[in-house]
Amino acid sequence: MPIRFFRPRQIALLALMLFMLTASISASAQDTVYVRQNLRILTSDDMHGRGYSFRGDSIAAQFLQGEIRRLGLKPFGGDFMQRYTFSIHSMEGPLSLRVGKRKLKPFDEFRVPSWCNSTWGKYKVITIPAETFIDADKFKSFIKKNNSLLENVFVYIDATRFNPPDEESNRHFVDMLQSLQRRNPFNSKGIVVGVKQLSTCSFSHADYKHDYAYFEVLASCLPDKFKELECTVFSQFHPAYPTQNVCGYIEGEVDTMIVYTAHYDHLGTMGDSIVFYGAHDNASGVATLLDLARISVAVKPHYTTVFYFFSGEEAGLRGSRYASEHPLFDFSKVRLLINIDMFCGGNEGIMVFNANDDKTRHYVDRLEKINSVLEIAPEIRRRENRPNSDHYFFSSKMPAVFVLSMGQPFGGYHDPKDQCDACGLKNYSNFITLISVLAEP
Ligand SMILES: [Zn+2]
Numbered sequence: 132m133p134i135r136f137f138r139p140r141q142i143a144l145l146a147l148m149l150f151m152l153t154a155s156i157s158a159s160a161q162d163t164v165y166v167r168q169n170l171r172i173l174t175s176d177d178m179h180g181r182g183y184s185f186r187g188d189s190i191a192a193q194f195l196q197g198e199i200r201r202l203g204l205k206p207f208g209g210d211f212m213q214r215y216t217f218s219i220h221s222m223e224g225p226l227s228l229r230v231g232k233r234k235l236k237p238f239d240e241f242r243v244p245s246w247c248n249s250t251w252g253k254y255k256v257i258t259i260p261a262e263t264f265i266d267a268d269k270f271k272s273f274i275k276k277n278n279s280l281l282e283n284v285f286v287y288i289d290a291t292r293f294n295p296p297d298e299e300s301n302r303h304f305v306d307m308l309q310s311l312q313r314r315n316p317f318n319s320k321g322i323v324v325g326v327k328q329l330s331t332c333s334f335s336h337a338d339y340k341h342d343y344a345y346f347e348v349l350a351s352c353l354p355d356k357f358k359e360l361e362c363t364v365f366s367q368f369h370p371a372y373p374t375q376n377v378c379g380y381i382e383g384e385v386d387t388m389i390v391y392t393a394h395y396d397h398l399g400t401m402g403d404s405i406v407f408y409g410a411h412d413n414a415s416g417v418a419t420l421l422d423l424a425r426i427s428v429a430v431k432p433h434y435t436t437v438f439y440f441f442s443g444e445e446a447g448l449r450g451s452r453y454a455s456e457h458p459l460f461d462f463s464k465v466r467l468l469i470n471i472d473m474f475c476g477g478n479e480g481i482m483v484f485n486a487n488d489d490k491t492r493h494y495v496d497r498l499e500k501i502n503s504v505l506e507i508a509p510e511i512r513r514r515e516n517r518p519n520s521d522h523y524f525f526s527s528k529m530p531a532v533f534v535l536s537m538g539q540p541f542g543g544y545h546d547p548k549d550q551c552d553a554c555g556l557k558n559y560s561n562f563i564t565l566i567s568v569l570a571e572p
Pocket residue numbers: 412445545
């Protein structure tokens with residue numbers, strides 16, 4: 132490392148940084164054990180992927196309540212739980228798909244959205260050439276011709292066989308395909324779409340019950356010709372699913388607050404064989420908050436420090452939105468809210484969203500300055516505000532940033548391979564230091 136010369140202000144800053152560095156690292160480096168232990172619990176089979184099947188969310192919330200109580204945090208208004216409801220689908224039963232003679236593997240070879248209508252049995256399959264599907268006249272005559280047939284069959288569209296003559300017809304085709312996830316123009320029992328690459332699993336379009344089944348399948352896994360499929364899928368729609376945020380605080384020397392947030396929910400299960408463990412997303416953020424709580428109770432913090440764990444993030448920031456609209460504490464007292472979502476790995480540094488806002492800019496400026504001297508993270512990347520995690524609904528009410536790690540190692544994104552052992556914690560202590568710098572007096 133090259134020799135550097137510092138000006139007096141930099142020396143003062145450096146002294147402060149070194150103090151913080153020693154304080155936070157001595158408190159945390161000895162112990163990625165606690166982080167790993169919580170990561171393992173949160174990603175265990177008992178938590179069912181912390182989603183809305185098998186009450187995974189509530190099992191995780193019970194664990195969090197127990198842990199923050201044990202650490203000595205206090206609840207606002209006598210209850211660590213902030214209960215609310217939202218509409219969601221859960222998929223708990225057996226899940227299978229056989230097309231022709233080929234039995235397909237869930238997740239790797241086919242995917243089912245959680246809103247897929249419960250369907251089981253053998254069905255005839257009618258293949259619609261992609262061209263028919265986007266030509267209004269051809270489509271009308273196809274429906275007319277097959278009207279009575281379609282009701283009890285599956286329609287198959289092979290999206291990989293469509294050669295769009297121009298950009299516009301390609302866009303039109305993509306729009307039509309996407310609309311099949313909201314509406315079934317065939318009124319068929321179900322729809323199968325063959326694709327080159329399966330789309331990322333998520334809880335999109337979860338607001339109402341669909342009356343048809345929908346499978347997305349890797350076209351390369353299907354037999355050349357098939358006229359029949361057999362499937363089993365069970366999904367349940369909960370118009371008012373009861374869930375909860377979990378919140379506790381440590382009283383500081385002053386009533387000004389630092390609020391740490393992280394979502395504890397994940398995608399749950401797809402049928403009875405696929406579990407989305409969500410180590411990176413976001414057991415890592417939750418374990419980081421628990422660790423920060425452990426460190427904070429050891430020395431009475433200067434600021435009153437709040438730890439807020441949300442459910443409903445994967446279903447569209449439901450928990451944090453509810454929390455932002457139903458304050459448990461005086462939002463005007465909050466100095467800074469720091470949301471942590473996806474904190475494994477980080478070999479490339481960290482990214483800070485809402486880093487350029489008037490209310491947050493100076494925090495991130497200082498963080499960059501300190502990092503440029505200490506070289507803790509290879510890069511701190513600044514991003515504008517986006518509704519991409521739980522800081523968002525708070526950001527109009529208080530200074531709020533969202534911090535995530537950049538780069539490997541972690542197991543995957545919205546993938547069953549996102550598991551505890553794939554979550555790298557090599558950079559963890561450094562990142563805890565950066566988080567402490569953000570929150571420093
Ligand atoms: Zn996610």
